[in-house]
Amino acid sequence: MLLIPCPWCGPREEAEFHYGGQAHVAYPDDPAALSDEEWARYLFFRDNPKGVFAERWSHSAGCRRWFNALRDTATNEIHAVYRVGEPRPVTS
Amino acid sequence: MRRASGGRIDRSRTLRFTFDGHEYTGHPGDTLASALLAAGVRRVATSVKLGRPRGVFSAGSEEPSAVVQIEAPFPEPMLPATTVELYDGLAASSLPGRGRLAAEPDPARYDAVHAHCDVLVVGAGPAGLAAARAAAAGGARVILADERPEPGGSLLGTGESVDGLPGAAWAAATVAELAELPDVTVLPRTTVFGYYDDNYLIAVERRTNHLGAAAPAHVSRERVWRIRARRVVLATGAHERPIAFAGNDLPGVMLAGAARAYAHRYGVLPGRRAVVFTAHDSAYAAALDLAEAGVEVAAVVDVRGGTRDAGGARPAPGAEWAARARARGIELLAGHVVTGAHGDGEVSSVTVAARDDVPGERPAGAGGRSFEADLLLVSGGWNPVVHLFSQSGGTLRHDDALGTLVPDASRQAVEVAGAARGVLTLAGCLADGTGAGARATSGAAARVPEAAAEPEPAGEPYWVVPAADHSAHFVDLQRDVTVADLRRAVGAGLRSVEHVKRYTTAGTAHDQGKTSGLLASAVVAEALGVPVAELGVTTFRAPYLPVAFATLAGRDRGALHDPVRVTALHEWHVAAGALFENVGQWKRPWYYPRPGEDMEAAVLRECRAAREGVAAMDASTLGKIDVVGADAGEFLDRLYTNLMSTLKVGAVRYGVMCRPDGMVFDDGTVVRLADDHFLVTTTTGNAAAVLDWMEEWLQTEWPSLRVHCTSVTEQWATVALVGPRSREVLAGLAPGLAVGADDFPFMTWREAEVAGIPARVCRISFSGELAYEINVTSWDGLRLWTSIMDLGVVTPYGTETMHVLRAEKGYPIVGQDIDGTVTPQDLGMAWVVSKKKPDFVGKRSHARADTARPDRKQLVGLLPEDPGLLLPEGAHLVAADVLPEPPVPMLGHVTSSYRSAALGRTFALALVKGGHGRIGERLYAPVGGTLAPVTVTSHVLYDPEGARRDG
Amino acid sequence: MAERRSPAAAFAGRFAAASEGGALRLAELPFRTQLNLRVDPASPAARDLGDALGAPLPVEPCTAVTAGDVTVAWLGPDEWLVIAPPGHRPELLSKALGDRHGSVVDVSAQRTTLLVGGPRARDLLAHGCALDLHPSVFGPGRCAQTTLARAQVVLLPQADGVHVLVRSSFAAYLAEWLLDAATEYLR
């Protein structure tokens, strides 16, 4: 059970959160202008790194805010959390 | 044999127990193992594979051998006799390897609790007590957990003193002091069995097991502790490790430290005449203590030293320890090994040979000696208990001097103290623990409890006594795995300890190889010709000890197994004898059988009432979301496939939401309450998901939209009033409301007083009949419903009837006919997809080649040619009345299937490949071994013209 | 059936019985006014709403302020729950907000309040709540949205105990759960 630091509420149990997949995958400005392949890339393709991954979480059983986290997928360590709209922090 | 005095037992009280049907006695403070040894019972189990007799091997939870069945007061399989506290009336029996589960339900309570602390100390031996003491002195919130009933750890089994007090007394006094502090929790009989991310540890506290039949029913028998600790100090001690030699599984072969513990802690001598076989100095202390207690120690056989290599590479026994043994008159055979333990069912003699005389160097038996002995004590040195540290993500390091793995580094806030990191003197453990406890809190130096200085014990890593045949050199006593088995596995080509483990089952038993794991690795490493350090050991996984499923389930059983949601009308439904259906966590009335009715009869009656008269359903479970703000219309336009911004205040519109992949996600109605205020309803199961969905888009993609969403699902109770007579019923209840079809048209809503209660009435229908949904605050829900039912003309109906009515109209249900792979077009609902909007979530996907395929599965109706045949939901559909060779091409499957009162026959909905082009075709459904012919129809089977919705 | 009915009304007798021993105090506090308030905390509207309530909207996460008989609990960076005695009218807040961006939604019947008081209250809650409930970190002035026995709740520590605000549909389940958890504390 991870302890995830909600940028608003502080550290809470993982069970209070919903996972939202890779962060910074914006909804395309004009989906109609995309080819089928480009649209499929937006819909279905996500990174799956071993190591630090920028991903989205929602504190669904708490403040219901979406936020981003930099989590090491190999160790589960969360290096940083940041609010929607904030830039991805630089971590060593 | 019980000593005349001594031990941590209460000799003033006698406890009766039975083992294998024989009656014995013991004392409070005994374990089943100590009481059996006191009674001279040596054979306590039979091995699982070979049927060999087995005895007590250890004095703790690492026991690999003395695993017993508890028969009374409550049957429990496979408990180590070394951990079963004796109580009056205990009945146990020996096991042939495997236990038996109880057939009767367990009447005991089990529960769980969350706990938080600055420092969790695991283990109340000298290092753990010192750590807890130092941490508490710094003002920290401390939890101290120890698996034994009494604190002290090794102090209970060695007779050493601390701060001038006997070890056990010092431990008791320290714990008493700690327990006085408000923020210190001392948990005896508590095993921390799992170490997870972010210093989350799970422990099991055995609270009333030791009371037997006297356990109070209102106190949980076992409790799971879920502990979140800022820092953790692991003072988990060390397990003595065995040496493999022929016959090393006979009862009477025992770890040296265990025998010492039986003498000190329980006042029990596990034998009369002992041979001590060791590769480590610590066994000398055991030999000396046992000799002092009255055991005749025939010889100490030490693999180290000896004539041939004396002064050479082979280390010698510790000089101080050797001198003490000799001074006590104990014969010391340095450079010797035990070549065999012999006896009929238990040890009666031990053969010994000079180490350089064993096979491989000289013919077997040359120069050997034989000792009469009923006890053979073994010590290969000590393995730190690194299980929890390893589970924390910690790495282990091979310490060549100790010949074992010790903790190295962990990314978590954890420190290891005492024997758990290879510190083997009492004074060393006390200092180590004190330092760890202080560092875990303020960092302020704390006084180190004092203990007599002893020489640092040392040893030589030594694993297997060579022999011509290793088939009786046991490594895993519980799985009957021998040195020969492990070598055979290597011979078969296995190179990894994990593979050898799975091939031989070594380490997979109840004890998970606590005493045998490193020995097994050493044997495999030797066979492979690599160092143990390089080969490593198998992964340490939770749970450290077996934990009963009942304990893990705790109170999450029966009615409390999962949260149950009920509406404000629930009490009425229960009183009316409704049967309930689970919809998500909701309990919804399924149908209301009258006396003598089965489900079929009840549902047909309820359907008839709704189609021909008037009926009512509790629709409160539908999700409801208030969407408020200047951009609310624009927001809904982006999420729904159809236009919502054009909806007039006072009107209601049905809508469908898709995921970006174009598949239907949810559906429901949208009510426009004001220019900037909509009320959205969702399906029962998706209420939370839809709100999350809205928040996700608002927060992450469209933060500039001026919209707020608030769940009001339980603010409102909703009653669906359905049927051609619903208008007259509503008119009677709401005299102030103009209910005429022109005054109150379809898909509009009105504020009104219904049964004297302020209500919002929507004219919408999920059945095709004239219908209303009446919303009142949930506080008033029961009042409203009772007022309706008290009229005596309205039939209550449940979800089954609702399903039949909607299916007759071809309305699909999200989660039943809609499974995340169908588009609105697949459902025959292209009309709900706006062509005008530039974009909405899912629109782009509706133009993908895949969503335009003509052979997509589409929603159709099915009429079985036998009008009485009810197709099973999930039944597949095939093209011909004879099945071809597999693979059989599947055309689709049945999603909904009912008996229809209105149609006078059965019918079904199905998703069928290219279904919209197959209307009128005959397909076949495999049902009970035959292929039943069905005719494909439109999915709308009842009142396709919509003539009935105005009553 | 002339009376409105609160979600845990059926438990009144068992709550009272469980409160007799003194270790725990269990009760439903029914029909309290609850308003869900959404507004940008930096906006003039937020200030006006604070004035109307008698205390500024708390902006520190997981805190609550009380002014008179009204408590305002932080639910999110632009979301609050206003709790007032039964019968309190929402119009005051709607008027203060006016037609500016924000929302005031009456959710009085959406949740009910279960009082968990008495010396063992926090021990009882710890059976099903993963938050640290130690008085040093979760005393009056704090609030938390979390789960209790897997049901979503808002916890408000108050002078008479912890107020557990639970969705109405979960109230009966949670009441059963609390009474079962209390078994050990009732002797």
Ligand SMILES: [Zn+2]
């Ligand atoms: Zn939060």
